[in-house]
Amino acid sequence: MAIENINGCIGCGICVKTCPTDVIRLDPETKKATIKYPADCQICHLCRMYCPVDAITITPEKSIPVIVSWG
Template identity: 80%
Template structure:
């Protein structure tokens, strides 16, 4: 499982909106929850768009973030 946890979620939904593979969903309490961890492409978009740094990606699955400047 690439994403290890979502702690401190404020329920803004930015991670849900930014995930290209629809891995994260808001649960009945309005908090982000990892529903399909095996489908995660480790793109880091959820982590980069989280305003409170609530998402942690496991070190063994983490890859360097590559930012295109063009």
């Protein structure tokens, strides 16, 4: 699973709009974000960064360290 802890989701849809690989969808019944295609997540963190209520957490097994180029 790429993203966990969506219980605080307010259903704004910002994560759906910011996801470049289209893995997040709003559930029509609960009106909350759900991960439909976790294997396709590219771990870009855009959903987490733009979530206005900080409801998204990237799980450690999917998180990658930030690489900084000094060259």
